[in-house]
Amino acid sequence: MRGWIVLLLLAKLVNISTTQSSSSLTWLSYLRNRAYSHGYGRSHSQASLTAEDDSSQLECPLECDCPSMYRYAMYCNNRNLQHVPFVPSRIKYVYLQNNQITGITNGVFDNAPNLSWIGLHSNKLSSDKISDKVFAKLPNLVRLFLHNNNLNRFPKGLPPSLRVLHLNHNNISVVPADSFHGMSNLMALHLQMNPIEDLGNALDGLPSLTVLDLRGNRLRKIPERLPLKLSQLYLEYNHISSVPAGFLNDRPELRFVRLSHNQLTNGGIPANVFNVSTLVELDLSFNKLERIPTISTSLENLYLQANKIKEFSLSSFCRAVDRNNYSNLRVLRLDANKISPQDIPSEAVLCLRLATNIDV
Secondary structure (H helix, E strand, O other): OHHHHHHHHHHHHHHHHHHHHHHHHHHHHHHHHHHHHOOOOOOHHHHHHOHHHHHHHHHOOOOOEOOHHHOOEEEOOOOOOOOOOOOOOOOOEEEOOOOOOOOEOOOOOOOOOOOOEEEOOOOOOEHHHEOOOOOOOOOOOOEEEOOOOEOOOOOOOOOOOOOEEEOOOOOOOOOOOOOOOOOOOOOEEEOOOOOOOOOOOOOOOOOOOOEEEOOOOOOOOOOOOOOOOOOEEEOOOOOOOOOOOOOOOOOOOOOEEEOOOOOOOHHHOOOOOEOOOOOOEEEOOOOOOOOOOOEOOOOOEEEOOOOOOOOOOHHHOOOOOEOOEOOOOOEEEOOOOOOOHHHOOOOHHHHOOOOOEEEO
């Protein structure tokens, strides 16, 4: 009987030893593979050649990827993360999009003052879970992507170094007057698809702004005091019913204006408001216009489709019709209106001689 007991104990010990050995082997194999990927176990010359890369890999958070070929980038996107991981000091570009991140605590980026690009779009960020100072200590931040989140307030403490800011597809309804204080380097501002009704004077203090995207908001008028260097203005899908007199004359850099899908009528468009030589493209489609507004002969693209236009007024394009006076218009869209090709006068051949596409 005692012999059987001894045999059973020995069998149990062997089983435990085997299990521990298997577990140990698995663990040791994992460590060996990881060590080899970082250069340990290679020849001394190989290890010395890749020492810098190994150090970079060791600094990288386990939930992210820091490829040696892009030593200043950290890829943490599409990993179901719920928090912002540790960012090594050398990193300049961090990609955190398409995760489940709901908040950003203060100091999370302080270790990486050289950050110039942060992608946090397509997460679940809420304004009450973002510290007011989380971006303030990043003096080199140039691009910040916060679109496709759940923000209901404009973020505070944005650094003056920013050049491109994406806040589109959020729930921001109010932009305080001091939101862009000190941001003299901002060149592109994307606020489309938010419930903004009025910007007030919030755009003051943006001397470098060239691109402003406000599509899909709830604006009832064109924002006042637009930056003087503005080149592209996108205002589609709002509730704008009129255009301020002279707003283009005061902005000589404005080249592209898009006002489609609004509530514009001819009564809300002052005479010659679009007759400025600097404008290149004008989109007034999907409004309530009954007449073609007067445009400059310098305009190249004019979109007027899906209005209520009843006549083709050649004087809207050319003040005089002869061999020496003609429009630079290349593209003219008048389809889905109340006119037909027969309504176009024969003199249009001279006035619109450069046109390559006319849809009626």
